[in-house]
Amino acid sequence: MKEFSVTPLGTVSPIPTMECNCPGFLVKCGEEKILLDCGSGVSKYFSRPEDLKNLRIILSHLHLDHFSDLGNFVYASYVYHNLGMLDSKVKVFYPYHHIVNDNIIEIYSKENNYMEFDYYTNLNEFNFGNMKISFLRNVHDVVAFAIKIIAYNSSLVYTSDTGYNSDLVKFCSGVDLLISESSLLKEHGLVKGHMYAWEAGKLAKETRVKKLMLTHFWPIINKKLYVKEAKEYFQDTIAAEEGKKFILRKGGF
Numbered sequence: 001m002k003e004f005s006v007t008p009l010g011t012v013s014p015i016p017t018m019e020c021n022c023p024g025f026l027v028k029c030g031e032e033k034i035l036l037d038c039g040s041g042v043s044k045y046f047s048r049p050e051d052l053k054n055l056r057i058i059l060s061h062l063h064l065d066h067f068s069d070l071g072n073f074v075y076a077s078y079v080y081h082n083l084g085m086l087d088s089k090v091k092v093f094y095p096y097h098h099i100v101n102d103n104i105i106e107i108y109s110k111e112n113n114y115m116e117f118d119y120y121t122n123l124n125e126f127n128f129g130n131m132k133i134s135f136l137r138n139v140h141d142v143v144a145f146a147i148k149i150i151a152y153n154s155s156l157v158y159t160s161d162t163g164y165n166s167d168l169v170k171f172c173s174g175v176d177l178l179i180s181e182s183s184l185l186k187e188h189g190l191v192k193g194h195m196y197a198w199e200a201g202k203l204a205k206e207t208r209v210k211k212l213m214l215t216h217f218w219p220i221i222n223k224k225l226y227v228k229e230a231k232e233y234f235q236d237t238i239a240a241e242e243g244k245k246f247i248l249r250k251g252g253f
């Protein structure tokens with residue numbers, strides 16, 4: 001059995017700070033790696049050619065805070081392939097509706113022989129190594145998806161950006177780790193298309209997850225405030241911490 005883990009690489013939005021990057025989570029199961037979103041700053045965790053081996057990038061949606069570092073992966077792949085330092089291709093999955101001319105994915109994928117691009121819908125299910133990946137359409141102002149990954153009977157959901165909704169409750173039900181956006185605090189007033197920290201707590205409680213990890217913080221607000229608000233509903237809540245690995249399933253025989 002291989003180790004199944006997730007490491008937060010980016011936790012703030014809309015712009016990185018000196019300490020924190022825009023959204024990104026690296027999920028690993030043995031040799032296989034899935035990067036969920038690649039916001040600004042996330043690519044600095046992939047500075048060696050071997051870091052791009054066995055890597056798939058899944059973009060939850062095409063808001064820039066969630067994919068602005070994709071160009072760094074495209075250029076690094078191009079250079080490493082030309083120098084003979086990398087022979088495998090990074091595969092990128094993106095939401096289906098963006099197949100139109102002259103969007104940025106189209107530009108990146110054009111005459112690109114060193115990466116693969118493909119789209120997905122909420123009907124798709126992928127397997128990558130021992131990981132099974134599925135999707136749920138979110139409530140957001142562009143087409144966006146929550147992503148579930150299951151390996152060895154352990155599971156996580158990364159909500160990405162979404163308003164609270166009943167489909168999400170069904171989708172997250174019983175997972176071991178819920179990585180939920182908590183863009184807002186009560187004091188921010190009424191905003192649609194994102195969740196409040198207390199709603200993330202409510203979602204965790206309703207779905208009986210084992211652990212709630214909050215993310216998508218406003219850069220200048222102390223993360224402890226989000227955790228405090230979520231804990232009104234769900235005690236086992238932590239704030240995502242960049243570079244700190246969370247092990248869902250230990251490796252072994």
Ligand SMILES: [Zn+2]
Pocket residue numbers: 061063140161
């Ligand atoms: Zn968004």
